[in-house]
Every structure is written in structure tokens, then in C-alpha cells.
Amino acid sequence: MSTERSPLALPFPELPAIAGVTPRIARARYKTWDRCDLTFVTLDPGTAVAGVLTQSRCPSPEVEWCRKALGLGRARALVVNAGNSNAFTGDRGRAAVENLAAKTARHLGCDPSDVFLASTGVIGVPLPIDKSEAGLAAAFAAEPCSWEAAAETIMTTDTFAKAAVTRAVVDGRTVNLVGIIKGSGMIAPDMATMLGFVFTDAAAEPEFLQAALAEANRTSFSCITVDGDTSTSDTILAFATGTAGNAPLTGDDDAGADAFRAALADLCHQLALLVVRDGEGAQKLIEITVEGAESDRSAHRIAMSIANSPLVKTAIAGEDANWGRVVMAVGKAGEPAERDRLAIRFGATQVARNGLAVSGYDEAPVAAHLKGREIAIGVDLGLGDGRATVWTCDLTHGYISINADYRS
Amino acid sequence: MSTERSPLALPFPELPAIAGVTPRIARARYKTWDRCDLTFVTLDPGTAVAGVLTQSRCPSPEVEWCRKALGLGRARALVVNAGNSNAFTGDRGRAAVENLAAKTARHLGCDPSDVFLASTGVIGVPLPIDKSEAGLAAAFAAEPCSWEAAAETIMTTDTFAKAAVTRAVVDGRTVNLVGIIKGSGMIAPDMATMLGFVFTDAAAEPEFLQAALAEANRTSFSCITVDGDTSTSDTILAFATGTAGNAPLTGDDDAGADAFRAALADLCHQLALLVVRDGEGAQKLIEITVEGAESDRSAHRIAMSIANSPLVKTAIAGEDANWGRVVMAVGKAGEPAERDRLAIRFGATQVARNGLAVSGYDEAPVAAHLKGREIAIGVDLGLGDGRATVWTCDLTHGYISINADYRS
Incomplete structure (x- = not known):
């Protein structure tokens, strides 16, 4: 796997503890690596849960398990396996999920449906039950760990641990929201992305939390792409322990509901951008x-x-102001567009307007912008009021090197 | 540009002359290269023409010109520029097209609408009229050239000249069909692809020729992709001079219509595969x-x-039997699929069936297959009778190298 840290990495932020949430990690050794790869998070009784999951037609059994359990709205534990996605593994994969949930439920004295699971890694290999059982038992016995250790343990091809934090005032109480996420390739979330976990001490009913998460998802995880490939395991779960002591949020009219929704959207946005940065x-x-x-x-x-066009992404990688490829990507999108109204901007520089390059176009400021780490492309179709922003990264030799020999 | 010949290249075939078709080439010097880059083909009076053109919302003025001229059904000349696509260039681009058509019409004593044009290369730079005029004048004065020289002259990032040939018996006469094509990147034809030109001595009414070409397109150019990026200039034109002397084909019930349609479909299939090979x-x-x-x-x-998934394509590049990525690509397609009915084959080896790896799966024959130049992937969804075959190539460091610095 790639070992060099992404040049776009951000430092790991300072995160508060969330009362009612206790992470632990252990070695299940799903791959021949010497690192923790099983994350076990316990949640106080009464914790509400919401989630958005991949819309893939070939979801992992973990995704199916979570989809079913989300209907009940309550959670006591989260188990995350890294190094094996357990997707497309038939009855053996389902049995592995049921086994992990049952073992965890017995340990905590809760129902298996209170246990949420997610796995990430190679597709098509059943999660080895002996390794997952041993890893889980080790996690049960482990000391609580830091957020950073948990964020590191859910990584696969990621080159840095990813987390974000925010807060809101709800019902006179300050509530904290913390999220950890992993993801680097196979990123084109279809209503969800890779594995991300949000923890808050706010009190919120599951229905409210679900609506707020779905809303946040629309402007965060659904707006990023690395390679246009949608995972079989994409999972975002949000857990609200209620330990902050606010009156539980039940609907958008509650005091603090807007503040909480805005904070959750901000957190999801931060997390999504971290995935693109890696x-x-x-x-x-x-x-x-x-x-x-x-x-x-x-x-x-x-x-x-535009974001999924390999020609646009390789041009940015080459710091080449080849804006014609943006024209191409607009033209192929299958959406209403009129060539002769189209305007294109790179950074702060207008490069084309009304269907051709601007008069006296000077490439120098565009070339300078392209030498930076953060590139902005703006397109104005000149047709209506529709607007969207999405984020992606460039397509480099690194992507080929990482993926041409992923399993070895 | 890339100079190494594709390892998938085929030798240039022996092509017959097509009576009524005369190709010539010249140097317009659209780029700083020492090669011919303007192709000029004259067609005998009475030549029928048909075409399929890009569905891009940002088409080049050449595409718009051809779309309009195709309505008249007759052609006397074809002019192809390589090194500059003239797309997204506003009034100056349109003027360049009108100028080339007018100059050619004056030279041949025909209407400008009898002149078909296509250009390929960088987007956003108007075709320089001084260069195109000088190149065209040189082509008027040039000796007729071989098919191979014409096929070389329409190339851009192509690494080998591409042509195909076939024949059919129509109305007791043997008719010949010859095609030349270029294309290597920005290949995801949306009803047409890049620049391809088919010449036949068969006699056919334009309406029949158009229907036959549209039918051939559905199983050829519409079934290939290199990078999922659809060009602003995709153009396939078919010219039928009628010099073979058969009774003109007017409809599917005519004697020889089936043979001609099958031959045209075969030719288009050959041409499309050549683009993927390059x-x-x-x-x-x-x-x-x-x-x-x-x-x-x-x-x-x-x-x-599947064909556009960068993860599938990089796995093939790495000769890695990572069939889970095929599962991923089926799952993300947004089409009906049931994971637990899905079966996957690599070469002749069944790797997965009923939603998991086949019992006793042995990767050795798959690994051996992946070491070859021609890879076959089969997917059976187990839902109905729908069927399709498409062709693509792997995604390698070469693609990144070529496209991260295309314009320099």
C-alpha cells in the first residue's frame, strides 16, 4: 500500500471526549500487517443512531445488517474491521456479521440489533471468523483508546488519520460533535461514502438525527469523488448519546434544531473533504x-x-491549463447546456465566455494557480439558477501505482 | 506526444482503391511538427453520404456543419485537419470552417454544402485560417496518396495508422468498403466516435446509407470506451460513390441490402476495435x-x-485477478442487479457464482489469462435475456504520462 503521507493531509485535530462513547482497538490481523485493524466502540444505553449507506446493488452484508438495524433507531456498539470488506461473500459473510454482533451483544448484555458493523478492504473474501473473534475478544479486554488511535485503525489505503470536530448550542447546552472517517479510493459515494462515524453527546430522537444526517450528506459525501467508483460498503453512521442533557431534539422546530443541523452539516463537510485530501x-x-x-x-x-473526467484530472495533475477539457466534460454530461453561453473560470481568472476564450486571454495567472495545492474551477452555464459544488483530486501516477497492484 | 507503437497494434491492411475516391495530403503545420496534417479527399459527383456525430452539447463547428450538410445527402469532398479541433472557438471557428468549405467548393465547382469537414486536436484554439488555406492549396496541387498516408495524416495521439476493409455482393456486383479512423484518448463515443471515414463504391441512397450506418454504430462505436470522456468532435462519415454499378440500395428489402448492412457493420466493428487497441x-x-x-x-x-471503472482497468493493468472490482462496478451501475444471482467469468474461468466466489476457486488460470494481451470478462446477472458486449483497454501509467502534459 501507499505509505507516503498525502501532501494535502491536515494535522489530526484536538478532539473532546464524547460522554457515553468509549473506543477501543485491537489486532485481528486481517492482513499480514502489524497494526490494529479492529475498532470497537461502546455507546451508553439510550444512544440514538442514524445512517446513510451505499446504494450499490451489491452491498456488503454489513451494509444490509446496518440498514435493518437502523430501523430500530438505537445503538450500543460499533465494530469496524479494516483490511477485508467481507462484500460478495454469500452465507459465510453473513454468518461472520451475525457472529460478531452476537458476541458483542452477549458481552454488553444488549440485543444483536443494537450492534452496528462496518468492514473495509478487499471484496470477495469472507471475513475469517477465527480472526474476528480473537480480535473482538482482545478489544473487549483493551483499555479505552484515543480518537486518533481509532481513526488510524479504520484506515486501509489512507495515508493519514482523518477526524473533524464541531459544536452547537442546543436547548442552552453546548453539544459536541466528533467524526472519524476513512477513504481514499473507490470513492464516488452514492448517498454515502466509505466508512465514517459521527459521535455527539446531543440528545436527539433517531428520526430527527436521520433527517439531519441525510440533509448533511447531500452537500458533503454526495459531493465528492476520487475515481467515480462507488464502494459496496459505503457507510456513514451518526450516534447521539444524549449525555449533554439537552431536551431531545425531535423536529426542525425545536430550539437548537437549526444549530445542530448546521453543525452536523459542517462536520460532514469537513469529513468529506478529508477523504478527497487523501x-x-x-x-x-x-x-x-x-x-x-x-x-x-x-x-x-x-x-x-467534470470531477470524474480523467482528462480534466490528468490536466490538473500536469498543471496544464487545458480548459478545453472542461468544455468536453460539460458537453458530455447529458444535461442542458448551450455552448455559446458557457463561461469557465480557473482560480480567479475568467478563461472563456460566450463559447470561446476571452479576448486577450493570458494564461500566466492560470498557470500560477495550477501550481498550487488547491485548485478552483468555475463553470457558468448561463441558463438558470441551478448551482452545485463538488470536490475531487487530480489523477496521477500514484493512483495507477496504488491500484494496479492493490492486493499484493 | 506518445511515440511508442501500441503493443496491441495491428499491421495496416491491404486496401483496394475505391473508384470515385481520391485522397491527397499536405502540411498545414497546425502544430510544430514535420508531418502532413491536412487530408483532402475528392469524391465523384453523385456520391451519397451518411454520418453519425457526437451528441456533445458543446460540439465543434465542423460537427455542426456536417450535421446540416448531411440533410442534403450528397458529398464531393472531405477535409480533415489534425492537431487542432477548432472546438469552442466561437465565430472565428465557424468562419474557418466556412472558409475551407468555400475554397474547396470553388476548386471543385460544387456547392459548399457538398464539402464535409472534421478537425481533431486541442480544444479552444481557433483553426488558423492562414495555415489551413495554405495547407488546402498544397493539397489541391498534391499527387493522390495511399490509404495508409491518409490514415497517418488524420492521427493525433494515435500510435499506429488504422484502417479496415470488407466487401459484399450487392445486385450481382462485388462492392468494396474501406474505412480509416483515428482516436486514442477522449474516447467514449455517444452515438459516434472520434474521426472515422468509410468509403464504398456501392450505390446507395443517402437514407439507406444513413440507416445502415446508424445500425452499425450501435454495435461498434457505441460499444467502446477508453476513458469515459466524450469528444466534442466525434464524427463518422460514410461515402458511397456508386461506381460499382449496382442498382442503388434504397431499403432493407432490396437485393443485397442485408449483405451490405452486414459488411458495413463488420467494417465499423473492425474500426472501433482499432481505436481501443490504440x-x-x-x-x-x-x-x-x-x-x-x-x-x-x-x-x-x-x-x-465496468469498462469505465478506473479500479477495474488498473487491476487489469496490474494483471491482478481482483474480480471484486467487477462486483463493485455492477453494483454502482444503477441498473437492476441482484448480488446473490451474479456470476463472473475471467477468460474461460468461472470465478464467482450466486453472489460469492466459486467453491474451490483456483486463481492460477485467471492469473495466466491476465498475463495475455486480450482479456475477456463475462458477467451473468441471471435476471433476463438482455445482452451486450463492449470493449475497452487497461488504465496505465502511459495514460497519465500522455495526458498530464498533452499540450506541451
Whole structure:
């Protein structure tokens, strides 16, 4: 796997403890590596849970398990395996999930449906039950660990541990929100992305938490792509322990509901951007804003067409101001667009307007912008009020090196 | 540009002359290269023409010109510029096209609408009229050239000249069909691909020729992808001079119509595969067959989801039997699929069935297959009778090298 830290990495933030949440880690040795790869988080009784999961037609049994358990709205534990996604493994994979849930439920004295699971890694190899059982038993016996240790333990091809923090005032109480996430390749979330876990001490009913998470997802995880490939295991779960003592949030009209929703959206946005910053082989973070589209949905699709274009991404990798490839990606998106109204911006420089390069176009400021780590591309379609922003990274030799020999 | 010949290249075939078709080439010097880059083909009076063009919302003025001229159904000349696509260049680009058509029409004594044009290369730079005029004048004065010279002159990042030939018996006469094509990157044809030109001495009415070409396109150019990026200039034109002397083909019930349609479909299939064989950076040709889908259309979309997945393509590049990525690509396609009915084949080896690896799966024959140049992936969804085959190439460091610095 890649070992060099992404040049776009951010330092691990200072995170508060969330009362009612206790992470532990252990070695299950799912791969021939000497690192922890099983994360076990206990949650106080009464913790509400919400989640968004991959829309893949070939989901992992963990995703199916979570989808079912989310209906009950309560959680007591989270178990995350790194190094094996357990996807596409039939009855053996399902049995491995049921076994982990049952063992954890027995340990905590709760129902198996209170246990949430996620696994990440190679597809098609059943999670080895002997290793997961031994890892889980070790985690039961382990001392509580730091957020950073937990964030490191859920990593696969990630080159840095990822977390974010925010807070809000709800019902006169300050509530904390902390999230950890992993993801680097196979990132094109379809309503969710890779594995991310949000913990808050706020009190919130599961229905409210689910609605707030779905809303936050629309402007965060659903707006990033590394390679256009959607995982079989994408999972974002949010756990609210209620230990902050606010009156439980039940709907958008409650005092503090807006503040909590905004804080959750901010946290999810931070987490999503961290994934792009660790995109496989990434050297540059690219923000693509499309406006003037016929609708927000149309703007999003055009922005994603640009963000997923290998020719746009390789041009950015080469620091090449080849804006014609943006024209190409708008043209192929299958959405309403009129060539002769199209305007394109790189950084602060307008490069094209009304269907051709601006008069007296000077490439120098664009070339300078492209030498930086954070690249901005703006497209104005000149048709309506639809608007969207998405984030991606460049496509480099690093991506090829990482993925041409992933399993070895 | 890339100079190493694709390892998947085929030798240039022996091509017959097509009576009524005369190619010539010249140096317009659209780039700082010492090679011919303007192709000029004259066609005898009465030549029928048909075409399929990019569905991009940002088409080049050449594409718009051809779309309009195709309505008249007759052609006297073809002019192809390599090194500059003239796309997204506003009024100056349109003027360049009108100027070339007018100059050619004056030279031949025909209408400008009898002149078909195509350009390929960088987007966003108007075709320089002084260079194109000088190149065209040189071509008017040049000796006729070989098919191979014409096929070389339309190349850009291509590493080998591409042509195909076939024949059919129509109305008791043997008719010849010859095609030349270019294309290597920005290949995800949306009803057409890059620049390809088919010449036949068959006599055919334009409406018949158009229907036959559209039908051939559905199983050839519409079934290939190199990088999922659709060009602003994709153009396939078919010219039928009628010099073979058969009674002109007017409809599917005519004698020889079936033979001609089959021959045209065969020719287009050959040409499309040549483009994939010269995909930028390609080391392996990948054939993906999806069957058991709910419809042919659904099968096609799933096959394209696999063919455009960078993770599948990098795994093939790495000769890595990571079939889980095929599962991922089926799952993300947004088409009906049931994980637990899915079966996957690599070469002749069944690797997965009913939602998991086959019992006793042995990777050795798959690994051996992946070491070859031609890779076959089969997917059976187990849902219905829908079927599709598409072709792509692997994604290698070569693609990144070629495209991270295309313009320099």
C-alpha cells in the first residue's frame, strides 16, 4: 500500500471526549500487517443512531445488517474491521456479521440489533471468523483508546488519520460533535461514502438525527469523488448519546434544531473533504462549482462529469491549463447546456465566455494557480439558477501505482 | 506526444482503391511538427453520404456543419485537419470552417454544402485560417496518396495508422468498403466516435446509407470506451460513390441490402476495435460481455460501468485477478442487479457464482489469462435475456504520462 503521507493531509485535530462513547482497538490481523485493524466502540444505553449507506446493488452484508438495524433507531456498539470488506461473500459473510454482533451483544448484555458493523478492504473474501473473534475478544479486554488511535485503525489505503470536530448550542447546552472517517479510493459515494462515524453527546430522537444526517450528506459525501467508483460498503453512521442533557431534539422546530443541523452539516463537510485530501495518488484538491444550470440537480451532474473526467484530472495533475477539457466534460454530461453561453473560470481568472476564450486571454495567472495545492474551477452555464459544488483530486501516477497492484 | 507503437497494434491492411475516391495530403503545420496534417479527399459527383456525430452539447463547428450538410445527402469532398479541433472557438471557428468549405467548393465547382469537414486536436484554439488555406492549396496541387498516408495524416495521439476493409455482393456486383479512423484518448463515443471515414463504391441512397450506418454504430462505436470522456468532435462519415454499378440500395428489402448492412457493420466493428487497441497507454484489450440483464440497454450500461471503472482497468493493468472490482462496478451501475444471482467469468474461468466466489476457486488460470494481451470478462446477472458486449483497454501509467502534459 501507499505509505507516503498525502501532501494535502491536515494535522489530526484536538478532539473532546464524547460522554457515553468509549473506543477501543485491537489486532485481528486481517492482513499480514502489524497494526490494529479492529475498532470497537461502546455507546451508553439510550444512544440514538442514524445512517446513510451505499446504494450499490451489491452491498456488503454489513451494509444490509446496518440498514435493518437502523430501523430500530438505537445503538450500543460499533465494530469496524479494516483490511477485508467481507462484500460478495454469500452465507459465510453473513454468518461472520451475525457472529460478531452476537458476541458483542452477549458481552454488553444488549440485543444483536443494537450492534452496528462496518468492514473495509478487499471484496470477495469472507471475513475469517477465527480472526474476528480473537480480535473482538482482545478489544473487549483493551483499555479505552484515543480518537486518533481509532481513526488510524479504520484506515486501509489512507495515508493519514482523518477526524473533524464541531459544536452547537442546543436547548442552552453546548453539544459536541466528533467524526472519524476513512477513504481514499473507490470513492464516488452514492448517498454515502466509505466508512465514517459521527459521535455527539446531543440528545436527539433517531428520526430527527436521520433527517439531519441525510440533509448533511447531500452537500458533503454526495459531493465528492476520487475515481467515480462507488464502494459496496459505503457507510456513514451518526450516534447521539444524549449525555449533554439537552431536551431531545425531535423536529426542525425545536430550539437548537437549526444549530445542530448546521453543525452536523459542517462536520460532514469537513469529513468529506478529508477523504478527497487523501484521494489515492492525490497531489491537488479540486473544487468545482457549476452555476447557471437549469436546476441544482443538473448543476450537480455537470460538476460530477467534470470531477470524474480523467482528462480534466490528468490536466490538473500536469498543471496544464487545458480548459478545453472542461468544455468536453460539460458537453458530455447529458444535461442542458448551450455552448455559446458557457463561461469557465480557473482560480480567479475568467478563461472563456460566450463559447470561446476571452479576448486577450493570458494564461500566466492560470498557470500560477495550477501550481498550487488547491485548485478552483468555475463553470457558468448561463441558463438558470441551478448551482452545485463538488470536490475531487487530480489523477496521477500514484493512483495507477496504488491500484494496479492493490492486493499484493 | 506518445511515440511508442501500441503493443496491441495491428499491421495496416491491404486496401483496394475505391473508384470515385481520391485522397491527397499536405502540411498545414497546425502544430510544430514535420508531418502532413491536412487530408483532402475528392469524391465523384453523385456520391451519397451518411454520418453519425457526437451528441456533445458543446460540439465543434465542423460537427455542426456536417450535421446540416448531411440533410442534403450528397458529398464531393472531405477535409480533415489534425492537431487542432477548432472546438469552442466561437465565430472565428465557424468562419474557418466556412472558409475551407468555400475554397474547396470553388476548386471543385460544387456547392459548399457538398464539402464535409472534421478537425481533431486541442480544444479552444481557433483553426488558423492562414495555415489551413495554405495547407488546402498544397493539397489541391498534391499527387493522390495511399490509404495508409491518409490514415497517418488524420492521427493525433494515435500510435499506429488504422484502417479496415470488407466487401459484399450487392445486385450481382462485388462492392468494396474501406474505412480509416483515428482516436486514442477522449474516447467514449455517444452515438459516434472520434474521426472515422468509410468509403464504398456501392450505390446507395443517402437514407439507406444513413440507416445502415446508424445500425452499425450501435454495435461498434457505441460499444467502446477508453476513458469515459466524450469528444466534442466525434464524427463518422460514410461515402458511397456508386461506381460499382449496382442498382442503388434504397431499403432493407432490396437485393443485397442485408449483405451490405452486414459488411458495413463488420467494417465499423473492425474500426472501433482499432481505436481501443490504440487507447492511450493501452497494454491490454478488454472485452466485457454482460448477459442475463433485464434488457440489452441495461446490459450495455452495466458493461460500460465496468469498462469505465478506473479500479477495474488498473487491476487489469496490474494483471491482478481482483474480480471484486467487477462486483463493485455492477453494483454502482444503477441498473437492476441482484448480488446473490451474479456470476463472473475471467477468460474461460468461472470465478464467482450466486453472489460469492466459486467453491474451490483456483486463481492460477485467471492469473495466466491476465498475463495475455486480450482479456475477456463475462458477467451473468441471471435476471433476463438482455445482452451486450463492449470493449475497452487497461488504465496505465502511459495514460497519465500522455495526458498530464498533452499540450506541451
